Amino acid sequence: MSGVQAPGSVGLPPVRQRPDLPVRARLTVGSALILWVIRPSWLWRRELAAVGLLVVLAGAGWLVTGWAGAVAAPWGLALVVCSVPVCRRRAARTLRRARLRRHWDRACRFANLTTVNDRVFRIVRDVVVPGGDRLTVRVPRGSTAGDLEDAAETVAALLSVREVRVRRDSDRADRAHVDIVRRDPFANPDDPGVSLPIRWPWAGGGPRNVRDPIPVAVDDMGQTLTLKLEGKNILLGGEPEAGKSAALSLLLGAAALDPSCEIWGADAKRVELALWRPVMNRIVYGDMDQAIGQAEDLIKIMDQRYELLESAGRRVLTAADGPLSLYVVDELRFFTASTDRKASKHYNALAVDLVARGRAARIVACLATQKPSADVVPSTLRDLVGYRWAMRCTTRDVSDTILGAGMASAGYSAADIDVRTRGVGLLHAEGGHPRLCKSFYLSDNEITDVVARGVALRRLVGGEDWV
């Protein structure tokens, strides 16, 4: 029998063998019962309770009407549970949950995660999400969330799932959050070559406040991800057709639905922002001089806002001081690395200034580019951006230029994204870790509808005297 314990026979002998402890424990009848009968049965308690209930019913039926009742009573209950949808769902959920806990227990034991007292990471909460299961587990005494994180790959193999992710609870060291990723929620089982669009939750609603968290994507566990634009800038990169413009259109949609928001755009390809034109304050296409003029005008507005702050003796602009200005650039490369090098140098200096000083002046830059290399996105510009969103990239290096150096080696590479799942990328917000997600999608018809509502809202509000 394996198991060791310090001298003395009080308490439960450890099941896991610890070679550094010299004395083998003597299993008493009580401790053997706990280890080999009570604890394993506890994991089957729901099933045992169900069987017990059926046996009691059969006994009661036998007492009342004999054998006919003994057969009819348990079958009757089973029939009721199966035919009433609420009962059926509850029973299925309970059995599924019990099975998950048994599999989890067994995986932890095989992954050598038991403590010397035969304890494992205990599930305290489990939620079924589209990508699999999201658990909160209690860390047993003597272990840390890091132990589970180190064994995540072993646990994933034991559970036969795609991936197991572990995150320590930020408030409690004895709690960890575990994502059991069972399937790819972005895959289209009917036609893997077609990326199924996910409808944007704000597509059909009324006016919005652009300062609220904007839903932009769904992560691979089915959770909605939001971005708060105020005080931030965003850089989107990825190979052609990866879904950058589709992601940008969500930010444009949010801005369009907030009549107090100003939208400025620069679109080298003309067609990407064309649909948004009716709600835009100013748009330039592939013209360097116009793009420079537009950036200079935005800088003038920024300076005016800082002057307003200075004269008011304040440091923070509020919504009452003026609109939030969204500066959207689709295909940044055209402006930052054009054939006219002098003009591009000038534009780069303006763009860096806008991104660096614009945040406090309520100017938010959203920059999209196919090629985020150093010659296209000056590193000074890239380092100032709070949100980085890497759609599928051709190489790990390109992915790193968007997300930050070392991210690919840390396991976050947009080059690993399936080429068929358009709109899937890694979204990295300051202070967090990149999250695999798929952006919501606005079809051309939906964009037209959002724009029409944006125009109507602007007409309603009209006549405001902003700085």
Ligand SMILES: Nc1ncnc2c1ncn2[C@@H]1O[C@H](COP(=O)(O)OP(=O)(O)OP(=O)(O)O)[C@@H](O)[C@H]1O
């Ligand atoms: N979130 C999404 N859901 C479903 N399909 C998407 C999604 N995002 C993009 N797509 C599909 O991918 C196509 C290309 O998207 P998009 O134009 O946004 O790519 P892009 O990266 O801007 O391309 P380019 O760099 O050539 O401008 C879209 O027409 C659409 O069919």
